[in-house]
Amino acid sequence: MTVLVLGGAGYIGSHAVDRLVEKGYDVAVVDNLVTGHRAAVNAKARFYEGDVRDQAFLDGVFDKEDIEGVIHFAAFSVVPESMKKPLKYFDNNTAGMVSLLEVMNKHNVKKIVFSSTAATYGEPKQIPIKETDPQVPTNPYGESKLMMEKIMRWSDEAYGIKFVALRYFNVAGAKEDGSIGEDHHPETHLVPIILEVAAGERDQLAIFGDDYPTKDGTNVRDYVHVVDLADAHILALEYLKAGHDSDAFNLGSSTGFSNKEMLEAARKVTGKEIPAKMAPRRAGDPSTLIAASDKARKTLNWQPRFDNVEDIIRTAWNWKQTHPAGYNDRNEEK
Ligand code: NAD
Ligand code: UDP
Numbered sequence: 660m661t662v663l664v665l666g667g668a669g670y671i672g673s674h675a676v677d678r679l680v681e682k683g684y685d686v687a688v689v690d691n692l693v694t695g696h697r698a699a700v701n702a703k704a705r706f707y708e709g710d711v712r713d714q715a716f717l718d719g720v721f722d723k724e725d726i727e728g729v730i731h732f733a734a735f736s737v738v739p740e741s742m743k744k745p746l747k748y749f750d751n752n753t754a755g756m757v758s759l760l761e762v763m764n765k766h767n768v769k770k771i772v773f774s775s776t777a778a779t780y781g782e783p784k785q786i787p788i789k790e791t792d793p794q795v796p797t798n799p800y801g802e803s804k805l806m807m808e809k810i811m812r813w814s815d816e817a818y819g820i821k822f823v824a825l826r827y828f829n830v831a832g833a834k835e836d837g838s839i840g841e842d843h844h845p846e847t848h849l850v851p852i853i854l855e856v857a858a859g860e861r862d863q864l865a866i867f868g869d870d871y872p873t874k875d876g877t878n879v880r881d882y883v884h885v886v887d888l889a890d891a892h893i894l895a896l897e898y899l900k901a902g903h904d905s906d907a908f909n910l911g912s913s914t915g916f917s918n919k920e921m922l923e924a925a926r927k928v929t930g931k932e933i934p935a936k937m938a939p940r941r942a943g944d945p946s947t948l949i950a951a952s953d954k955a956r957k958t959l960n961w962q963p964r965f966d967n968v969e970d971i972i973r974t975a976w977n978w979k980q981t982h983p984a985g986y987n988d989r990n991e992e993k
Contacts, residue, residue, distance in 0.1 A: 666732030668695030675889040696986040711755040721766040728770035745799035752803035787951035823895035828881040828911035832971040833978035840978030842985030857931040868940035877918035879947040881911035884965035894959040911950025
């Protein structure tokens with residue numbers, strides 16, 4: 660039996676494929692490479708280039724492969740872009756989910772593990788954020804993901820397709836041997852941007868806002884290592900295989916780091932000065948996002964190995980130093 664990973668050429672998906680292969684699973688990957696990289700996909704996984712919204716293509720993959728469950732990473736995820744181009748997000752993300760569930764149902768595949776996000780909660784009413792807290796997204800990206808969660812819920816009700824929605828907080832880091840890592844273009848995430856400055860590729864870091872009601876005025880986020888995150892997907896798939904009902908889990912560390920603290924940690928890890936300046940707030944940034952993640956630890960028996968941000972940054976720095984041009988496959992799209 661095979662695990663199908665949609666979006667398996669992307670940053671998080673490629674780490675999940677890698678961990679699945681390491682743990683002995685048979686893996687197939689679907690990715691249209693719009694932001695992903697063919698070279699990121701573990702050579703032991705079968706690769707199908709195509710779009711999740713293309714039902715005829717997906718149908719062909721499900722015909723060829725004996726799929727026991729899917730893990731769905733394929734989506735766009737840049738918040739500011741989603742504010743300007745919401746329909747691009749509802750089309751790729753939300754319509755992509757409809758297409759995938761149609762094909763899963765047709766082929767009687769009834770298990771899906773899904774990349775959801777803290778962005779589905781919007782501005783939290785309380786910290787840490789619990790899975791049962793209200794989900795009121797403040798941008799189209801978060802809305803598109805919340806809609807995907809809701810579509811799965813109704814598909815469970817109607818067709819018995821069981822799902823686990825994993826709501827990630829801030830994902831960073833790379834495989835420890837530095838063979839795969841984060842390569843987005845343009846890059847928008849804090850950790851890789853800090854490391855671009857450390858590597859001399861950018862002049863300085865712009866810290867978006869220092870007047871938030873936090874310990875030092877900068878935003879506070881909860882960082883989780885990409886390989887720990889990947890492992891949670893495998894646990895979630897096994898949870899569904901064991902016959903459990905659909906559910907949602909936060910994935911974070913339950914600890915918050917401010918943007919200034921992240922900068923200091925990166926200075927320590929890299930030994931570089933990393934110039935930084937204060938800049939205006941970025942639209943739509945919640946002040947503080949910290950997960951209550953005890954549910955995943957208890958219910959899925961998730962045991963993250965990276966519990967401090969310096970170790971997370973160290974693995975990202977290792978990837979950056981060994982792959983200064985990322986996967987070196989940039990075209991105009993990525
Ligand atoms: P990514 O852009 O690196 O990976 C997404 C992958 O999906 C890419 O390989 C891309 O080519 C592929 N893809 C996109 N649309 C597709 C389509 N229609 N058909 C086929 N393939 C398609 O992103 P990532 O950082 O690895 O994030 C993966 C998932 O995790 C996303 O769904 C994102 O919403 C979610 N997420 C990410 C973070 C984060 O911090 N990176 C946080 C919360 C949630
Ligand atoms: N951030 C920043 N400068 C940058 C990129 C990000 O100050 O060049 C801040 C951003 O405003 C947020 C935090 O870093 O407070 C994490 O942002 P990221 O985009 O990595 O993840 P998000 O929390 O938006 O999912």
